[in-house]
Amino acid sequence: MTLSRKQPSTSVSCADPDAWTRVVAGSAAFELHSASVRYDARAALLEASLVVDPGESVALVGPSGAGKTTLLRLLNASLTPSAGSVCVDYKNLAQLSPVELRAVRARIGFVHQDPSLVPNLRVSQNVIAGALGRASFFGSARAMLWPRRTDLERAARILTRVGIGDKLFQRTDRLSGGERQRVAIARALFQDPSALLADEPVSSVDPARARDTVALLCELSRERGLTLVVSIHDIALAREFFPRLVGLRAGRIVFDERTQDVEAGALTDLYALAGLERVETAREIER
Amino acid sequence: MKSSAELPLLARPAWIGPRGTAILLLTAASIAAWFLLDLTPRALIPHAGGIEVAKRFFAGALQPAFEYESEVPPGTRPILVTVLEYARRTVVFATAGMSLALVLGIVLGFFASSAWWRGEHIGGASRTGRFLARTIWPFVWLCTRGLITFMRSVHELLWAVLFLAAFGLNTFGAVIAIAIPYAGTLAKIFSEMIDEAPRDSGLALRQIGSSPITVFAFGLLPRALPDMCAYAFYRFECAIRSSAVLGFFGFPTLGYGLAQAFENLHYHEVWTYLYALMALVIVVELWSGAVRARFVA
Amino acid sequence: MKTGAVRHGFEDVRPLQAVPQLWKLRPRSRLVRFTLAALALLVVYAWCAGDIGFDEMFTARRAQNFERFVGTEIQPFELRAEPFSLMRHVEWAWDLGVARGFEGALATLAMSILAMTLAASAASLLLLFAARNVATRDPFQSLETAGARGLSWRLVTATTRAVLIFLRAIPEYIWAYVFLALFGPSAWPAILALALHNAGILGKLGAETVENLEPRSLSALRQLGATRAKIVVAGLFPLSLSRYLLYVFYRFETCVREATVLGMLGIVSLGYWIQESRSRQFYDQMVFFVLLGAVIVFAADLFSTFVRARLRRA
Numbered sequence: 001m002t003l004s005r006k007q008p009s010t011s012v013s014c015a016d017p018d019a020w021t022r023v024v025a026g027s028a029a030f031e032l033h034s035a036s037v038r039y040d041a042r043a044a045l046l047e048a049s050l051v052v053d054p055g056e057s058v059a060l061v062g063p064s065g066a067g068k069t070t071l072l073r074l075l076n077a078s079l080t081p082s083a084g085s086v087c088v089d090y091k092n093l094a095q096l097s098p099v100e101l102r103a104v105r106a107r108i109g110f111v112h113q114d115p116s117l118v119p120n121l122r123v124s125q126n127v128i129a130g131a132l133g134r135a136s137f138f139g140s141a142r143a144m145l146w147p148r149r150t151d152l153e154r155a156a157r158i159l160t161r162v163g164i165g166d167k168l169f170q171r172t173d174r175l176s177g178g179e180r181q182r183v184a185i186a187r188a189l190f191q192d193p194s195a196l197l198a199d200e201p202v203s204s205v206d207p208a209r210a211r212d213t214v215a216l217l218c219e220l221s222r223e224r225g226l227t228l229v230v231s232i233h234d235i236a237l238a239r240e241f242f243p244r245l246v247g248l249r250a251g252r253i254v255f256d257e258r259t260q261d262v263e264a265g266a267l268t269d270l271y272a273l274a275g276l277e278r279v280e281t282a283r284e285i286e287r
Numbered sequence: 288m289k290s291s292a293e294l295p296l297l298a299r300p301a302w303i304g305p306r307g308t309a310i311l312l313l314t315a316a317s318i319a320a321w322f323l324l325d326l327t328p329r330a331l332i333p334h335a336g337g338i339e340v341a342k343r344f345f346a347g348a349l350q351p352a353f354e355y356e357s358e359v360p361p362g363t364r365p366i367l368v369t370v371l372e373y374a375r376r377t378v379v380f381a382t383a384g385m386s387l388a389l390v391l392g393i394v395l396g397f398f399a400s401s402a403w404w405r406g407e408h409i410g411g412a413s414r415t416g417r418f419l420a421r422t423i424w425p426f427v428w429l430c431t432r433g434l435i436t437f438m439r440s441v442h443e444l445l446w447a448v449l450f451l452a453a454f455g456l457n458t459f460g461a462v463i464a465i466a467i468p469y470a471g472t473l474a475k476i477f478s479e480m481i482d483e484a485p486r487d488s489g490l491a492l493r494q495i496g497s498s499p500i501t502v503f504a505f506g507l508l509p510r511a512l513p514d515m516c517a518y519a520f521y522r523f524e525c526a527i528r529s530s531a532v533l534g535f536f537g538f539p540t541l542g543y544g545l546a547q548a549f550e551n552l553h554y555h556e557v558w559t560y561l562y563a564l565m566a567l568v569i570v571v572e573l574w575s576g577a578v579r580a581r582f583v584a
Numbered sequence: 585m586k587t588g589a590v591r592h593g594f595e596d597v598r599p600l601q602a603v604p605q606l607w608k609l610r611p612r613s614r615l616v617r618f619t620l621a622a623l624a625l626l627v628v629y630a631w632c633a634g635d636i637g638f639d640e641m642f643t644a645r646r647a648q649n650f651e652r653f654v655g656t657e658i659q660p661f662e663l664r665a666e667p668f669s670l671m672r673h674v675e676w677a678w679d680l681g682v683a684r685g686f687e688g689a690l691a692t693l694a695m696s697i698l699a700m701t702l703a704a705s706a707a708s709l710l711l712l713f714a715a716r717n718v719a720t721r722d723p724f725q726s727l728e729t730a731g732a733r734g735l736s737w738r739l740v741t742a743t744t745r746a747v748l749i750f751l752r753a754i755p756e757y758i759w760a761y762v763f764l765a766l767f768g769p770s771a772w773p774a775i776l777a778l779a780l781h782n783a784g785i786l787g788k789l790g791a792e793t794v795e796n797l798e799p800r801s802l803s804a805l806r807q808l809g810a811t812r813a814k815i816v817v818a819g820l821f822p823l824s825l826s827r828y829l830l831y832v833f834y835r836f837e838t839c840v841r842e843a844t845v846l847g848m849l850g851i852v853s854l855g856y857w858i859q860e861s862r863s864r865q866f867y868d869q870m871v872f873f874v875l876l877g878a879v880i881v882f883a884a885d886l887f888s889t890f891v892r893a894r895l896r897r898a
Contacts, residue, residue, distance in 0.1 A: 305894045305895050305897070306825055306826055306895065308894075309829050309833070309891055309894075309895060312891075313697070313701055313704075313832075314701070316697045316701075317697055317701040319694070320693075320694035320695070320698045323690065323691070324691060324694050324695065324698070324771040325771075326698075326770070326771060326772065326775075330767060330768075330770045330772050331767065331772055333767055334768055337765070337766045337767060337768060340766055341766050344765070376635050378626070378630070379629070379630045379633055379635045380630075380635070380636075382626050382627055382629075382630035383627075383630040383631055383636055386627045386630070386631075436882060436885070437878060439841075440841070440877075440878035440879075440881040440882050440885070441874060441877065441878050441881075442841055442842070442844055442845045442877070442881075444757070444845045444848070445844070445845060445858065445874050445877065448848075448858065448862060448870070448874075449871070449874065452653060452657075452867050453649065453650050453654070454641070454646045454649055454650055454653075455645075455646060455649055457637050457640060457641050457646065458635060458636050458640075459636050459637055459638055459640070459641040460641070462636055528753075529755070531755065531758075532755050532757045532758065535757065539635075542757075542758070545758065546761070549761065549762075549765070561758070564753065564754070564758075565749075565750065565753040565754065568752075568753040569749060569753060574619070577615060578615060578616060578619050581613050581615055581616055582616075
């Protein structure tokens with residue numbers, strides 16, 4: 001990983017001199033400083049502040065449209081905040097060059113809501129595609145069309161780890177929904193990430209598979225020392241697997257606590273009256 | 288249940304939508320065309336000679352010729368060999384034209400698609416990338432669009448006629464005459480397929496930091512590839528038909544033999560040629576159908 | 585791509601099966617591989633078989649021919665002596681257009697419109713007999729769940745499909761050539777030729793559309809006691825009309841393109857004037873008519889794209 005030569009911004013407290021040692025340990029740290037995102041007039045995220053330490057597992061909970069996806073895309077540097085700042089590994093993303101930004105993204109595995117795989121390619125190609133963020137075009141072409149033995153073996157080991165080791169050369173569209181989700185996770189792992197971000201990874205699979213997938217993500221992050229941020233609809237799953245919950249509603253972070261400290265009332269409030277809250281936000285924006 | 292939002296929908300007359308308009312348009316245009324062309328149904332009744340020709344022509348359908356209908360000098364190849372030879376050349380010109388069209392069509396199709404330079408640039412597009420996307424690429428895109436429109440607006444037979452006039456009769460001219468309009472059509476359809484392909488896999492690649500060209504090649508293109516293959520195969524079938532028709536202009540394909548037989552009033556031979564052409568087209572159609580089913584399933 | 589720098593190589597995981605072993609077990613399609621190999625061979629053969637006079641193309645005589653064609657012959661005959669002036673060229677083109685071209689172009693459009701209407705009506709009837717979910721003992725079920733279709737119904741679809749494939753396998757130009765001999769010179773041979781070929785294509789596309797219709801709403805009508813004909817009018821027709829019209833207007837574009845050349849057989853349209861100027865070696869006029877043809881094809885293309893966009897939105 002190339003560390004930026006630029007100093008982090010002084011206006012926001014991204015710079016924590018001791019933090020560099022933790023970066024080298026291999027997992028990423030994320031910080032949001034009152035970040036807002038607006039699409040046209042609608043605010044998707046309002047002054048969100050959040051600190052995720054290296055190696056931590058965090059679940060983002062909240063109703064759909066609460067800003068979970070937006071928050072994840074901020075952390076992944078695929079969205080720039082309209083106000084506030086985002087730091088990944090104690091570097092303010094606003095100050096990085098496009099090349100440096102791509103290097104940051106290449107180290108962050110992202111598991112999408114729909115697996116976002118190429119259905120008519122083999123599983124091996126979809127997994128190896130995880131490394132394309134760091135390859136040149138010709139390197140990518142080589143990796144996709146004539147993959148190296150070492151890459152294939154690594155892909156096979158990762159697939160075995162996520163439980164579908166026999167599917168290496170199957171066509172992706174022949175797999176079940178749960179298996180495809182695992183291919184997506186394998187692709188993220190093939191990136192050799194320092195963090196995993198997952199956006200509703202279980203919304204397209206049945207409940208039993210959902211539990212397996214979340215368990216797998218948590219195990220992997222513990223085992224490989226990856227920072228894990230998952231947005232998740234299902235509160236029961238979030239409570240069961242994550243030590244820390246961040247609740248979002250209508251673009252605001254309403255609570256950010258250890259799981260055992262989160263009261264049941266706070267969770268029901270999160271989902272109740274979501275519509276009313278949105279109207280209030282709209283009024284706020286008008287003002 | 289009437290909410291105020293639904294009222295404008297109800298107020299719109301339901302009996303004439305775009306479909307009704309399209310049908311009315313077509314009917315009105317047809318009536319106008321009828322009078323413009325000065326058509327009479329009477330002209331559809333063949334003249335006496337016509338009826339005779341029709342009788343003999345359709346009788347030929349049941350008995351395609353396996354022997355020449357008139358005396359031929361000894362040593363002439365049997366008709367079936369001649370037909371096969373014409374059919375072989377038909378395929379040769381179609382294949383050569385199509386392979387050239389495919390290469391051209393892929394290159395032009397790339398520049399005629401907008402998916403690789405337009406659309407969401409996630410954060411880190413470099414300054415040169417953004418500059419190109421705002422200035423050069425739209426210009427290249429527009430020029431390519433213009434070029435492929437012109438290429439396919441002129442029919443392959445007209446290209447052949449132009450080449451005949453410019454160079455004289457030459458078989459390579461037939462190949463080029465097929466290649467140019469087919470490249471234009473392929474480029475247009477390819478670019479549309481690329482632009483309409485689902486973007487999610489490309490977006491996922493871009494999010495992990497791939498360069499735009501990598502995103503295009505391994506995120507977008509594979510999504511469109513099965514459709515592109517199926518379409519190219521369909522065009523191959525069309526190319527065989529075009530190649531056959533080029534025979535009417537003196538190129539040695541099925542149309543040449545067919546026109547000769549027709550002019551000699553050898554209707555049984557005509558049907559031998561017609562059946563040969565049909566066999567070619569049907570084989571390719573069934574073959575491409577089987578391959579497409581394979582891709583889709 | 586550097587793999588050496590990878591921290592999480594997952595070396596601790598023993599793969600389920602060795603990579604070469606998995607590779608051997610990969611699913612592969614014999615048909616697709618055969619197709620790729622056969623097509624590659626065919627392309628090599630086509631270029632190497634010696635039928636294509638590649639070297640013969642680049643001779644001094646052809647170069648001379650080409651030079652004469654581009655240098656003098658395509659310039660308007662009347663203006664060759666004068667210095668170049670755009671205005672004079674436009675004037676020349678306009679005069680030629682008024683004298684012959686515009687009428688020919690209009691006739692070309694009219695022929696393709698009539699042909700399209702004929703083809704669309706004929707195909708809309710034929711497709712009912714070609715669609716396997718309509719022409720069956722127990723109609724309007726999904727194709728997977730429907731039982732035996734009955735021998736006579738199978739015969740009906742097979743015959744209709746054979747007719748459709750016959751219609752579209754023969755190019756328009758050959759149809760027109762045949763009809764010209766039967767009916768003598770009028771616009772009819774061209775119209776019929778275009779209509780027959782396109783009916784073959786529209787019938788196939790329409791039958792596929794009907795077969796892909798959602799069976800539930802149609803079989804619901806069936807359960808209400810509607811007859812086959814009633815369901816076709818009340819259910820099948822409105823459900824498939826949009827898609828069918830899309831295909832009709834898509835073919836219209838191709839039809840205009842094809843109509844420009846049918847005139848070369850002697851049917852009055854743009855192609856007639858192209859052929860006429862070609863036979864008299866008035867290449868300046870020929871190029872003008874070819875370009876005029878390109879313009880109306882382009883116009884038809886724009887029109888059809890516009891109509892299809894409107895239909896798709898509906």
